[in-house]
Amino acid sequence: MTDTAPRPTLEAVAARAGVSRATVSRVVNGGDGVRERLAERVRKAVDELGYVPNQAARSLVTRRHDAIAVVVAEPEARVFADPFFARQLRGISKELTAHDNQLVLLLTEGRDDHARVGRYLAGGHVDGALVFSLHLDDPLPKLIRSAGIPAVFGGRPDWNGDQRGVLYVDVDNRGGARDAVRHLAGLGRSRIAHITGALDQTSAVDRLDGYRDVMVDADPRLIVESDFTPAGGERAMRELLARRPDVDAVFAANDLTAAGALRVLRESGRRVPDDVAVVGFDDILPVAEQTEPPLTTVRQDIEEMGRLMARLLLRELDPRAAEERVGGTPSSVVLPTTLVRRASA
Amino acid sequence: MTDTAPRPTLEAVAARAGVSRATVSRVVNGGDGVRERLAERVRKAVDELGYVPNQAARSLVTRRHDAIAVVVAEPEARVFADPFFARQLRGISKELTAHDNQLVLLLTEGRDDHARVGRYLAGGHVDGALVFSLHLDDPLPKLIRSAGIPAVFGGRPDWNGDQRGVLYVDVDNRGGARDAVRHLAGLGRSRIAHITGALDQTSAVDRLDGYRDVMVDADPRLIVESDFTPAGGERAMRELLARRPDVDAVFAANDLTAAGALRVLRESGRRVPDDVAVVGFDDILPVAEQTEPPLTTVRQDIEEMGRLMARLLLRELDPRAAEERVGGTPSSVVLPTTLVRRASA
DNA sequence: GCGGGCGGTGAGAGCGCTCTCGACGACCCG
DNA sequence: CGGGTCGTCGAGAGCGCTCTCACCGCCCGC
Numbered sequence: 001m002t003d004t005a006p007r008p009t010l011e012a013v014a015a016r017a018g019v020s021r022a023t024v025s026r027v028v029n030g031g032d033g034v035r036e037r038l039a040e041r042v043r044k045a046v047d048e049l050g051y052v053p054n055q056a057a058r059s060l061v062t063r064r065h066d067a068i069a070v071v072v073a074e075p076e077a078r079v080f081a082d083p084f085f086a087r088q089l090r091g092i093s094k095e096l097t098a099h100d101n102q103l104v105l106l107l108t109e110g111r112d113d114h115a116r117v118g119r120y121l122a123g124g125h126v127d128g129a130l131v132f133s134l135h136l137d138d139p140l141p142k143l144i145r146s147a148g149i150p151a152v153f154g155g156r157p158d159w160n161g162d163q164r165g166v167l168y169v170d171v172d173n174r175g176g177a178r179d180a181v182r183h184l185a186g187l188g189r190s191r192i193a194h195i196t197g198a199l200d201q202t203s204a205v206d207r208l209d210g211y212r213d214v215m216v217d218a219d220p221r222l223i224v225e226s227d228f229t230p231a232g233g234e235r236a237m238r239e240l241l242a243r244r245p246d247v248d249a250v251f252a253a254n255d256l257t258a259a260g261a262l263r264v265l266r267e268s269g270r271r272v273p274d275d276v277a278v279v280g281f282d283d284i285l286p287v288a289e290q291t292e293p294p295l296t297t298v299r300q301d302i303e304e305m306g307r308l309m310a311r312l313l314l315r316e317l318d319p320r321a322a323e324e325r326v327g328g329t330p331s332s333v334v335l336p337t338t339l340v341r342r343a344s345a
Numbered sequence: 346m347t348d349t350a351p352r353p354t355l356e357a358v359a360a361r362a363g364v365s366r367a368t369v370s371r372v373v374n375g376g377d378g379v380r381e382r383l384a385e386r387v388r389k390a391v392d393e394l395g396y397v398p399n400q401a402a403r404s405l406v407t408r409r410h411d412a413i414a415v416v417v418a419e420p421e422a423r424v425f426a427d428p429f430f431a432r433q434l435r436g437i438s439k440e441l442t443a444h445d446n447q448l449v450l451l452l453t454e455g456r457d458d459h460a461r462v463g464r465y466l467a468g469g470h471v472d473g474a475l476v477f478s479l480h481l482d483d484p485l486p487k488l489i490r491s492a493g494i495p496a497v498f499g500g501r502p503d504w505n506g507d508q509r510g511v512l513y514v515d516v517d518n519r520g521g522a523r524d525a526v527r528h529l530a531g532l533g534r535s536r537i538a539h540i541t542g543a544l545d546q547t548s549a550v551d552r553l554d555g556y557r558d559v560m561v562d563a564d565p566r567l568i569v570e571s572d573f574t575p576a577g578g579e580r581a582m583r584e585l586l587a588r589r590p591d592v593d594a595v596f597a598a599n600d601l602t603a604a605g606a607l608r609v610l611r612e613s614g615r616r617v618p619d620d621v622a623v624v625g626f627d628d629i630l631p632v633a634e635q636t637e638p639p640l641t642t643v644r645q646d647i648e649e650m651g652r653l654m655a656r657l658l659l660r661e662l663d664p665r666a667a668e669e670r671v672g673g674t675p676s677s678v679v680l681p682t683t684l685v686r687r688a689s690a
Numbered sequence: 691g692c693g694g695g696c697g698g699t700g701a702g703a704g705c706g707c708t709c710t711c712g713a714c715g716a717c718c719c720g
Numbered sequence: 721c722g723g724g725t726c727g728t729c730g731a732g733a734g735c736g737c738t739c740t741c742a743c744c745g746c747c748c749g750c
Contacts, residue, residue, distance in 0.1 A: 052468040056404035057736035123397040402706035
């Protein structure tokens, strides 16, 4: 343990500035109702002493923490293959920092951890939570709700039951999927297949729905279920080639899957995009740009998504905003996507 | 704001169990020196009331927070292209969770943020810090030191000045590089080139040193400086082909760079590995497995690195451990690497 | 010229917890 | 059988802050 010099207290600052604790407190917290002359003297004392408020003492009385929990309930796979997660965190971090809030990160590991997270959130250590829980059967949303703590979800949660007052920020997965498939159709392709993502996640379901919106009466054999992984993409593509060797386009539920599909197509002697055009989803840069050929894909602004989630939550927490909100509660947001054309379609 | 029911206090539990506050506190914190009969009664009361200790009140008196900061000082690029960061976080999170510590994440954005981070750390909101700051000129290490807060660095820091007592966990970059180059030599290659990483990071410097260890008197033209990015890898590879068209192997400082190099080699009509063998570094799965051909590379156990960093810091913070430590201060760790053979070399 | 406001300031009471210290039996030894 | 020791527990004093409330000048209006 490093011995830290005893940090100056409000008391010390007050003594130095020749005022009372209350006045120093007022100045430190915005300084309303303190005459400028005095305030100036206090600020000077604060600087000289290097005073930093003790957050614990402050929280004890205000019952606020200026801290937000970010709960990530991904069992390895997805989050850690993508830089996804990092991007969202960055967006969140930016927004929180701008409002002097801290980011407490909770990563969960299997079921047991849910209890721990629930306890933590219910324990009132943070003012709110941003939750990433993309699986349909996830207990987290209920847990959060029963913890009685304000929360915003990343991605549309889809649990059975009351959805009132549930805030989330999602990407327009369905619309993005439609754009992708329409793009393929616009290229003159008619036998457009879809390799789905893991269908226990709303994003995968929505992308599939988007595909169906355009391909209203597609051959069901053109739809192959997969799991968002490259290996899954390979398997699905093989299956697809067996079912419909005449397939001339593939819309994969994400870039990783598309990369797997691309490899199988190459193996099978198909040229991309000449014989089969391929579109992915996510625009994971190190992947989408590195594939052979580079991948046409649907981009989503992940960082913005994080930023928005944080903003929504902070607004929810701010009593001032709560007043303004009368008659217009803050609502969930769905972000647009854009098609990024590269060589694969 | 959600109205949270007033949470029960120690006082309430004490009343219910018919004991004093002090006794409840003892039970809650391990229960030494309390007769089992009483302790049992207290635990029952805790359960019934759903009591959760107020961390703020506790911190106020103990001056401990059971929270550590993770500071990531990466200007975008590296961290967010790799799943690197996510893996490390996971390792850290696991270890911290196991010891009931919270993880406060601080991402920095340019210079201004350093001051903010410094203030935060000096403010005594956390017990220690894990710092990722891979750039030679980074002010963070000094800042941390002057904040007087225990810290462990991820990657060997390299600032001028006193290094005593500086703890870090690093990967054996130099050894891994040696292995990579020896592997290429073992394949019968003699004109082995190296595309470096950004040389303002110790990892890049160490990898270059490892290359030099084996290629003691290599043609300097075989060494091309780059920056860890795919685009940089492409540029470097072009330069290399211009300088030494007879190059028969490339050791790239990381997988992203290798992927860029691979693309240029393909363009130029070289076959990999027949004409030119390529080895990367990091084993970033979604990249290394997706390249054409799949990349032989040097793997580092990133998650373990995070775990170790946390363990080191926690030990540093634990007064008990401090006693045991007499005569043997905890020291930095360098993790081994392993060569992963795929198709590119 | 005097009372009522009012803006500015200080005194003091807690927030919920830990921890020291002293009290109090029970138990042991001589 | 008396004095000391040990284990167990409660009383109470803060930790550093916010916030209410009372107080004190001063300015205004009549």
